[in-house]
Amino acid sequence: MSEKALRWIINIAGVVCLYLFLAVRILPLFNGILLEKYIPEYWENTQWGELYYFNFIKTFQEKNLPECHTKYRFSNRHPKLQDADILTFGDSFFDFSRMTTFPEQLGDSLNKRVYYARMDRPLKYLADSNYQPGPKRYLIFETAERFLHFRFEQAQDTVFYQDNRAGIRKLAANVRDVIFMEDQELKYSQLLARSYFSTQAYSAISTLKFNLFGQITNQTPAYKVDGEIPWLFGALQLGHEQGGFYWEAPHEKIVNYCDNIELLSKELRERYNLELVFMIIPSKYTIYHYVVGDDGKKYGNFIPKMYAELKKRNIPVIEVYDEFMAQRKEKLLFYGTDTHWTEDGLHIALNKTLNLLHTLPVDSYYTQAPVPEVKNGVLTN
Amino acid sequence: MLFNSLEFIFFFPLVVALYFIINPKYRWILLLVASYYFYMCWSYKYIILIAFSTVIDYLAAIMISRAKKKSSRISFLMFSLTTNLGLLFFFKYWGFFGETANYFFDRFNIFYQVPIYDYLLPVGISFYTFQTLSYTIDVYKGQCKPEYNFGKFALYVSFFPQLVAGPIERSSNLLPQFHKTFTFNYERIKSGILLMCWGFFKKVVIADRLAEYVNLVYNDIDHYHGLPVILATVFFAFQIYCDFSGYSDIAIGSARIMGYDLMTNFRRPYLAANIQDFWRRWHISLSTWFRDYVYIPLGGSRVAKWRWHFNLFLTFLISGLWHGAEWTFIIWGALHGIYLVFANITKDQRKWVNSGLGLTKHPLLHHLLQVALTFILVLFGWVFFRANNTADAITVLQNMFTWNAAGTINLFRIPSDLYIALSAIGLLFFIEILEERMQLYEKLTLLTRPYKWLILILLILTIFVLGMWEAQDFLYFQF
Numbered sequence: 001m002s003e004k005a006l007r008w009i010i011n012i013a014g015v016v017c018l019y020l021f022l023a024v025r026i027l028p029l030f031n032g033i034l035l036e037k038y039i040p041e042y043w044e045n046t047q048w049g050e051l052y053y054f055n056f057i058k059t060f061q062e063k064n065l066p067e068c069h070t071k072y073r074f075s076n077r078h079p080k081l082q083d084a085d086i087l088t089f090g091d092s093f094f095d096f097s098r099m100t101t102f103p104e105q106l107g108d109s110l111n112k113r114v115y116y117a118r119m120d121r122p123l124k125y126l127a128d129s130n131y132q133p134g135p136k137r138y139l140i141f142e143t144a145e146r147f148l149h150f151r152f153e154q155a156q157d158t159v160f161y162q163d164n165r166a167g168i169r170k171l172a173a174n175v176r177d178v179i180f181m182e183d184q185e186l187k188y189s190q191l192l193a194r195s196y197f198s199t200q201a202y203s204a205i206s207t208l209k210f211n212l213f214g215q216i217t218n219q220t221p222a223y224k225v226d227g228e229i230p231w232l233f234g235a236l237q238l239g240h241e242q243g244g245f246y247w248e249a250p251h252e253k254i255v256n257y258c259d260n261i262e263l264l265s266k267e268l269r270e271r272y273n274l275e276l277v278f279m280i281i282p283s284k285y286t287i288y289h290y291v292v293g294d295d296g297k298k299y300g301n302f303i304p305k306m307y308a309e310l311k312k313r314n315i316p317v318i319e320v321y322d323e324f325m326a327q328r329k330e331k332l333l334f335y336g337t338d339t340h341w342t343e344d345g346l347h348i349a350l351n352k353t354l355n356l357l358h359t360l361p362v363d364s365y366y367t368q369a370p371v372p373e374v375k376n377g378v379l380t381n
Numbered sequence: 382m383l384f385n386s387l388e389f390i391f392f393f394p395l396v397v398a399l400y401f402i403i404n405p406k407y408r409w410i411l412l413l414v415a416s417y418y419f420y421m422c423w424s425y426k427y428i429i430l431i432a433f434s435t436v437i438d439y440l441a442a443i444m445i446s447r448a449k450k451k452s453s454r455i456s457f458l459m460f461s462l463t464t465n466l467g468l469l470f471f472f473k474y475w476g477f478f479g480e481t482a483n484y485f486f487d488r489f490n491i492f493y494q495v496p497i498y499d500y501l502l503p504v505g506i507s508f509y510t511f512q513t514l515s516y517t518i519d520v521y522k523g524q525c526k527p528e529y530n531f532g533k534f535a536l537y538v539s540f541f542p543q544l545v546a547g548p549i550e551r552s553s554n555l556l557p558q559f560h561k562t563f564t565f566n567y568e569r570i571k572s573g574i575l576l577m578c579w580g581f582f583k584k585v586v587i588a589d590r591l592a593e594y595v596n597l598v599y600n601d602i603d604h605y606h607g608l609p610v611i612l613a614t615v616f617f618a619f620q621i622y623c624d625f626s627g628y629s630d631i632a633i634g635s636a637r638i639m640g641y642d643l644m645t646n647f648r649r650p651y652l653a654a655n656i657q658d659f660w661r662r663w664h665i666s667l668s669t670w671f672r673d674y675v676y677i678p679l680g681g682s683r684v685a686k687w688r689w690h691f692n693l694f695l696t697f698l699i700s701g702l703w704h705g706a707e708w709t710f711i712i713w714g715a716l717h718g719i720y721l722v723f724a725n726i727t728k729d730q731r732k733w734v735n736s737g738l739g740l741t742k743h744p745l746l747h748h749l750l751q752v753a754l755t756f757i758l759v760l761f762g763w764v765f766f767r768a769n770n771t772a773d774a775i776t777v778l779q780n781m782f783t784w785n786a787a788g789t790i791n792l793f794r795i796p797s798d799l800y801i802a803l804s805a806i807g808l809l810f811f812i813e814i815l816e817e818r819m820q821l822y823e824k825l826t827l828l829t830r831p832y833k834w835l836i837l838i839l840l841i842l843t844i845f846v847l848g849m850w851e852a853q854d855f856l857y858f859q860f
Binding site: 002003006007010011013014015016017018020021176179180184185188189192205208209213214215216218221 | 386387388391392393394395397398399401402418421422425565567570571794795796797798801845846847
């Protein structure tokens with residue numbers, strides 16, 4: 001190679017790197033080279049199961065996944081917060097749109113207006129939204145098993161501060177955040193893995209590493225490839241730390257979480273006349289650990305312990321764990337390469353929710369109609 | 382910003398392309414901005430510390446050179462030393478000494494507690510502090526002239542390839558290079574790229590792979606016995622070497638691409654035949670720093686024998702403390718001091734034993750035994766260096782020799798990692814032995830073009846296919 005050619009290569013590399021440097025900071029440039037566009041709040045609406053995108057190994061491209069719908073919270077069916085009959089707050093399970101989402105199906109089942117917001121700080125959200133208390137309403141708060149400790153290790157804030165930084169200081173802070181972005185590395189890795197130009201090579205190298213040496217990212221350490229569908233499990237679900245399958249879930253921790261949930265329930269009732277209903281969605285590994293040869297004897301029983309403690313405090317809890325365990329072999333309750341539930345999984349949770357709401361004493365509001373049941377994805381009365 | 386991050390992989394070509402495009406007169410400005418950006422990506426707040434050190438040393442050096450009286454020169458030097466070492470002490474050692482003091486206060490019922498602050502250790506503070514210290518000391522000694530261009534001096538303090546983990550450059554080597562104009566040099570760029578690739582190989586293929594095994598054992602030492610503990614310790618020796626020398630190679634290679642020569646930091650240390658030789662090969666920029674600014678000012682070897690040994694021991698004790706504010710590092714430094722003193726004391730006896738055993742007649746065998754023994758001694762030191770505390774270090778040493786037949790040796794999450802790690806270490810040894818015997822790079826340049834390309838492509842492919850790309854910090858960042 002001549003000196004001139006090397007100079008050209010360096011200059012071209014410089015231009016490419018300048019583009020990438022800007023692309024991680026400017027969304028249209030970022031999307032300009034992505035195979036599947038990044039739309040904030042829609043990132044999980046992808047062709048393959050979300051866990052595939054942690055390793056890009058072709059073996060884990062799960063076939064026949066349903067396509068994603070427009071998310072309920074962005075659709076015109078979604079009511080305003082103040083107008084809603086039922087509030088549902090939570091994480092990606094309620095937002096997962098490979099099927100009609102849980103809040104939307106709940107609304108259809110009860111013929112009520114169901115509001116959904118994706119977040120984990122209800123009091124702050126309601127304060128920020130200037131929510132005004134009205135007649136008693138239910139707030140269903142959903143949390144994935146592995147995230148519960150993030151949300152309830154500490155009591156949720158009850159006092160909120162406005163960001164009062166003056167305009168110029170705020171601007172300076174924003175400029176600084178853009179220049180020294182915290183998630184720069186993540187965005188670069190997404191560009192590398194998902195751009196038109198590199199995704200094939202990236203995926204080919206990952207697949208080669210997997211096929212030759214069994215190399216797979218430690219973000220998806222447990223997997224199965226020789227069944228009807230490929231299986232992947234996220235690392236957070238099977239650790240020994242809080243939120244992981246093997247965590248021993250000591251009593252004092254359970255009490256601490258439940259104290260904080262009880263406090264949240266009390267604040268919601270007193271401030272907004274909202275009755276908290278709690279739902280913990282088991283991790284996929286908690287239900288399907290046997291798929292990868294784990295007999296499950298080391299499970300710390302986190303969810304059953306939580307149920308027992310919440311019941312002691314009279315906090316309504318939608319108990320899906322036992323039903324998931326009972327039905328896990330008959331039905332596929334989670335997608336093999338996604339963290340989230342299938343429609344069958346969702347229906348178990350929906351039926352449990354409808355049953356619970358029906359039995360709650362407070363208000364005739366929810367008990368006017370007989371409890372509908374969901375069978376094979378069809379609502380029946 | 383880590384070298385083994387995508388952030389750096391996309392940042393560096395951009396800097397290089399701009400570097401060769403812009404007017405050479407203004408290149409230092411580009412490098413200064415890039416260096417500050419490089420550091421601020423880790424923590425933008427702590428750049429103030431670098432800027433502060435830069436201003437202090439810039440002014441101190443000029444004042445020293447202008448001062449007529451020796452007492453004034455000493456005052457300015459002391460001002461620079463106390464400011465730099467004060468910052469280093471406050472950020473790195475306050476907690477350690479405070480906790481130690483509080484322990485003794487408790488023991489002797491003294492009702493006083495040294496306040497302990499909870500803040501982040503600024504990355505690279507030990508490195509850039511030592512670099513700036515050497516500058517003011519050299520100016521004081523008249524060994525170099527003060528730099529009047531503030532921007533270029535600021536670049537000397539913060540030059541991004543070696544800012545956070547060295548090599549600790551002397552002003553006499555690096556500063557003059559900022560006044561030169563480097564043209565685009567094909568050969569230099571090529572050798573820089575190759576060196577960077579070799580550094581990446583050591584870091585992401587070897588060091589980061591071994592880290593998994595080492596961390597598993599050393600962070601839960603009570604559960605491991607026998608071979609896994611021995612293997613973890615051997616692996617740590619290679620982890621720390623590949624991690625740190627890998628960083629140095631990337632630093633030297635990236636500087637070389639732009640035309641700058643940084644000093645060699647490692648020269649195949651595990652092929653050393655004795656501890657003294659090891660220190661001529663390991664972290665050379667630091668060991669020569671301690672030699673020039675601590676050991677020799679203490680009197681070096683030109684004093685009474687007991688004082689010479691004391692000087693040696695003290696230098697290594699301080700070197701241990703430089704590595705970290707923990708007793709484990711102090712013990713590690715002391716151990717190496719003891720090794721050297723012992724080697725000096727027993728020089729004649731060892732000669733007598735060697736000839737008694739007939740080893741002098743078999744120089745190759747003798748050399749191999751020396752290398753092996755040196756490695757074992759170094760390994761013993763690494764136990765203290767890596768252990769989370771002194772109690773753990775003792776447990777490591779005990780558990781090495783308690784056998785647990787039930788345990789498995791391969792503790793990697795992915796079983797093939799053991800074979801990849803061992804093969805990579807084998808390849809490393811092979812290349813290092815070749816380098817020891819011949820100028821390997823010079824030999825490579827004699828190859829025909831297709832072979833050269835084949836080697837480069839194979840190296841890059843190996844890095845991508847076998848590299849652990851879930852970016853892990855470089856071990857020496859913590860120092």
